[in-house]
Amino acid sequence: MNENIKIDNHQLTTFRIPIKADKISFARWPHEFLQAYQRTKENNQELIILGQGSNVLFLEDFNGEIVVNQYQGIHLTCTQEHFVLQVNSGVTIDELIAYCHRFKIYGLENLASIPSSIGTAAIGNIGAYGVEFEKFVDKVILLDLERGEKITLTHEQLQFSYRSSILKTEYNKGYAVLTVVLKIAKNYQPVLTYYPLTELDKEQVTAKQIQELVVKTRKAKLPDFNQYGNGGSFFVNPIISSIEYQVLKERFNLQGIILNQEQVKLSAGWLIENTGLKGFSFRGAQVSPQHALVLTNREKATGMDIANLAAIVKTKVFEKFGVQLTPEIRFIAKNGEVDASLYLEHLHHN
Numbered sequence: 031m032n033e034n035i036k037i038d039n040h041q042l043t044t045f046r047i048p049i050k051a052d053k054i055s056f057a058r059w060p061h062e063f064l065q066a067y068q069r070t071k072e073n074n075q076e077l078i079i080l081g082q083g084s085n086v087l088f089l090e091d092f093n094g095e096i097v098v099n100q101y102q103g104i105h106l107t108c109t110q111e112h113f114v115l116q117v118n119s120g121v122t123i124d125e126l127i128a129y130c131h132r133f134k135i136y137g138l139e140n141l142a143s144i145p146s147s148i149g150t151a152a153i154g155n156i157g158a159y160g161v162e163f164e165k166f167v168d169k170v171i172l173l174d175l176e177r178g179e180k181i182t183l184t185h186e187q188l189q190f191s192y193r194s195s196i197l198k199t200e201y202n203k204g205y206a207v208l209t210v211v212l213k214i215a216k217n218y219q220p221v222l223t224y225y226p227l228t229e230l231d232k233e234q235v236t237a238k239q240i241q242e243l244v245v246k247t248r249k250a251k252l253p254d255f256n257q258y259g260n261g262g263s264f265f266v267n268p269i270i271s272s273i274e275y276q277v278l279k280e281r282f283n284l285q286g287i288i289l290n291q292e293q294v295k296l297s298a299g300w301l302i303e304n305t306g307l308k309g310f311s312f313r314g315a316q317v318s319p320q321h322a323l324v325l326t327n328r329e330k331a332t333g334m335d336i337a338n339l340a341a342i343v344k345t346k347v348f349e350k351f352g353v354q355l356t357p358e359i360r361f362i363a364k365n366g367e368v369d370a371s372l373y374l375e376h377l378h379h380n
């Protein structure tokens with residue numbers, strides 16, 4: 031491969047940082063993932079698959095090929111109680127919601143306007159406004175890139191948890207998520223447990239109204255990544271023990287969500303805001319003045335500027351509250367993904 035070919039492209043990720051790789055290709059069919067894998071194997075290079083690029087931070091130029099997932103297509107069947115949708119992994123959440131609404135299939139609206147492909151929605155078990163994607167997932171079909179074989183994982187085998195699944199761990203490298211099979215109940219039950227959806231009338235509300243309110247709320251709350259590049263929530267909301275929570279609650283009067291007798295979920299955004307870092311800038315990167323959990327590319331930031339800012343945020347939160355923040359964003363270095371938490375620790379010590 032010609033080493034001089036470096037493609038500059040800042041639209042590949044929502045951080046809107048120019049990314050250089052040896053090759054950028056598109057996969058419209060499963061065999062194109064395999065071809066990309068073969069090319070990189072022959073050249074002793076790395077391969078990374080991207081969907082909407084909304085969950086990744088490239089720290090430096092990438093030694094290898096980026097393949098952008100454009101595998102489209104939705105196939106609909108049904109059983110007595112469910113709609114069954116086979117959705118190829120390059121379809122986006124909003125495209126899927128629009129498709130569903132044409133057939134009067136409802137339930138996904140709480141996830142509206144998350145910039146996610148369906149493959150990654152399953153990988154990271156996306157969630158918003160009281161709904162997690164796993165609720166609808168029946169199976170996932172993967173492609174083993176080394177063997178060229180398909181593997182099917184059932185809901186149980188996928189081991190979904192908060193913003194994670196087995197696709198993020200055991201099947202993280204050497205596999206492409208091809209298709210997600212969804213089962214959506216015909217008997218639609220709106221989920222209105224999260225503000226501002228709590229304001230809607232459960233008896234009268236339509237799925238369209240939920241979608242519109244979610245989109246409007248997100249627009250008002252989150253910075254637009256076309257203006258200030260970002261990856262949404264930079265850190266996951268930390269889960270701590272009930273004992274730790276009692277101590278923090280007494281000292282700082284913070285409010286957690288009790289998950290069970292042993293565990294409490296805190297708001298990472300609240301912790302960052304209460305270290306006084308909202309609006310804080312490091313070079314071209316900034317803790318969004320609109321939402322402290324979002325780190326933005328304010329002006330020509332590099333991936334390293336954003337990572338350095340994240341390291342400052344993580345350190346400050348730990349110093350004040352003793353709580354470790356874990357990145358939700360996945361870090362990509364020159365030879366592939368690196369452990370984002372370890373990377374931030376390393377930056378802190380240097």
Ligand SMILES: Cc1cc2nc3c(=O)[nH]c(=O)nc-3n(C[C@H](O)[C@H](O)[C@H](O)COP(=O)(O)OP(=O)(O)OC[C@H]3O[C@@H](n4cnc5c(N)ncnc54)[C@H](O)[C@@H]3O)c2cc1C
Nearest residue numbers: 080081082083084085146147149150156157206207261262
């Ligand atoms: C403004 C904004 C708001 C957001 N709001 C939310 C929210 O409310 N809730 C939420 O949960 N998340 C949210 N996110 C995070 C993000 O949208 C999700 O994590 C999403 O699922 C990422 O999808 P993607 O297609 O962009 O993945 P990418 O960033 O393209 O990829 C993520 C990772 O998956 C791998 N990958 C991608 N496709 C495949 C494939 N087909 N096979 C194998 N590996 C693959 C990539 O290599 C990469 O490591 C938000 C992000 C932004 C920018």
